[in-house]
Amino acid sequence: MPFIHTRTNQTVSPAQEQQMTRELGRAIGILGKSEQWLMLQFEDGCRMAFRGENRQPMAFVEVKLLGRAQGDAYERLTGEITRIVADALAVAPDCIYVKYEETEYWGWNGSNF
Numbered sequence: 001m002p003f004i005h006t007r008t009n010q011t012v013s014p015a016q017e018q019q020m021t022r023e024l025g026r027a028i029g030i031l032g033k034s035e036q037w038l039m040l041q042f043e044d045g046c047r048m049a050f051r052g053e054n055r056q057p058m059a060f061v062e063v064k065l066l067g068r069a070q071g072d073a074y075e076r077l078t079g080e081i082t083r084i085v086a087d088a089l090a091v092a093p094d095c096i097y098v099k100y101e102e103t104e105y106w107g108w109n110g111s112n113f
Contacts, residue, residue: 001033001065002028002033002039002065003039003041003063003065004028004041004062004064004081005062006042006085007046007059008048008059008089008091009046009047009057010044010090011045012088016088019087020042023080023084024038024081027077027081027084030076030077030080031077032069048060056095057089057090057092058091059085059095059096059097060096060097061096062098062100062101063077063098064100064102065101065102066103074100078098
């Protein structure tokens with residue numbers, strides 16, 4: 001039950017969204033999760049600032065999941081997410097934050113897992 005929310009101050013075209021959807025779908029397997037349950041949200045044109053500036057391209061990516069994963073898996077996924085966002089949106093890797101949240105409760109279809 002992973003959910004990945006990508007916010008950026010850049011404009012995300014339909015082609016870029018499709019590219020990231022495909023690549024994030026493959027990358028989520030690093031955490032032992034399935035693309036079948038992956039939900040994505042892309043929020044572009046956000047008003048953001050980093051290092052006191054708002055001119056450079058930047059992104060903030062949140063990954064939420066049911067359960068836990070190993071630290072090395074998070075490290076590998078951070079690398080993949082960074083590569084995917086950098087390639088698709090031309091955001092420098094040092095202007096990308098990735099945040100993880102684990103939960104033991106996740107609802108779907110009127111009940112909890």
